[in-house]
Amino acid sequence: MKPGLRLKIFTLCLSIAFCLLTGPVAQAARINDRAPNFTLKDLAGHKVILDEFRVKGHAVILNFWSTTCPPCIAEMSGLNALYRDMTANGLIVLGIAIDSSDKPVRELAKRLKIEYPILLDSEKNVYFDMYGLFGQPVSILIDRSGVVRDKLMGQLDWNSPQIRAKVQNLLRGR
Amino acid sequence: MNTHALIAIVALLAALTAGCGDANFLVYKDAKHFYVTSNGETLKKVLCESGDINRILTDSRLPEAMQKDLREGICSPNKVKDRLLAILENMTPEQRSALKLAFQTNGYEINTIANC
Numbered sequence: 001m002k003p004g005l006r007l008k009i010f011t012l013c014l015s016i017a018f019c020l021l022t023g024p025v026a027q028a029a030r031i032n033d034r035a036p037n038f039t040l041k042d043l044a045g046h047k048v049i050l051d052e053f054r055v056k057g058h059a060v061i062l063n064f065w066s067t068t069c070p071p072c073i074a075e076m077s078g079l080n081a082l083y084r085d086m087t088a089n090g091l092i093v094l095g096i097a098i099d100s101s102d103k104p105v106r107e108l109a110k111r112l113k114i115e116y117p118i119l120l121d122s123e124k125n126v127y128f129d130m131y132g133l134f135g136q137p138v139s140i141l142i143d144r145s146g147v148v149r150d151k152l153m154g155q156l157d158w159n160s161p162q163i164r165a166k167v168q169n170l171l172r173g174r
Numbered sequence: 175m176n177t178h179a180l181i182a183i184v185a186l187l188a189a190l191t192a193g194c195g196d197a198n199f200l201v202y203k204d205a206k207h208f209y210v211t212s213n214g215e216t217l218k219k220v221l222c223e224s225g226d227i228n229r230i231l232t233d234s235r236l237p238e239a240m241q242k243d244l245r246e247g248i249c250s251p252n253k254v255k256d257r258l259l260a261i262l263e264n265m266t267p268e269q270r271s272a273l274k275l276a277f278q279t280n281g282y283e284i285n286t287i288a289n290c
Binding site: 028036098100124125129130132135136 | 259262267268284
């Protein structure tokens with residue numbers, strides 16, 4: 001093989017390997033794209049890594065909210081009930097609070113007896129920078145393989161048959 | 175009345191006037207909330223006519239073409255909400271981070287209350 005051709009093949013292989021290793025640049029959380037991975041702290045100060053749930057084969061609902069958002073607060077009890085009912089089937093709910101201070105988040109989570117993990121995104125690094133979201137509440141449904149399957153805007157009745165069916169499909173979808 | 179109660183009331187009013195199920199980009203400065211996608215007088219005065227948008231975009235150090243698109247998308251009288259949201263969604267996380275920081279540096283906070 002000519003040295004020039006060998007160099008070209010080597011460069012091509014290197015480029016393909018680079019593309020495969022780095023993957024596409026995530027612009028925002030889009031349906032049918034891999035959910036951007038993140039690490040946030042929960043109310044106890046423990047680090048929570050989204051990708052760890054994919055590795056364990058869980059479906060995940062990311063619920064972005066804040067204590068200054070009445071519709072967000074209104075839907076939390078229903079979301080808590082859904083979590084309680086479906087966590088044994090592999091559903092994880094992560095409530096991601098975008099408040100700038102954690103005190104009101106703690107107080108509200110305690111008052112509403114929220115059982116799912118509440119994570120703190122006070123700088124909105126996940127909400128705005130990584131996921132490119134606007135408005136609250138907004139929920140991202142991620143299947144067991146880590147792919148975004150739905151983006152739901154506004155307050156939801158998490159116990160309605162339609163939403164329950166959607167979540168059941170999410171859990172079945174691996 | 176404490177600050178949280180006041181913000182909650184403002185949020186509720188905003189929710190009632192804005193309608194649900196709609197993505198939007200809300201900013202807050204000097205006790206004024208408004209949608210960046212709106213054509214309202216508050217946005218025009220606070221963000222556009224004051225020169226804040228120019229300072230924000232300069233501080234963001236985003237590419238010139240993107241700054242131009244954002245300036246037009248936010249301050250042009252012929253703005254199209256979906257086009258502006260698409261620009262924001264198509265930015266890289268680093269670019270959105272730079273824009274957010276530029277808003278904050280110039281005294282704005284983003285999406286502090288519900289828009290639904």
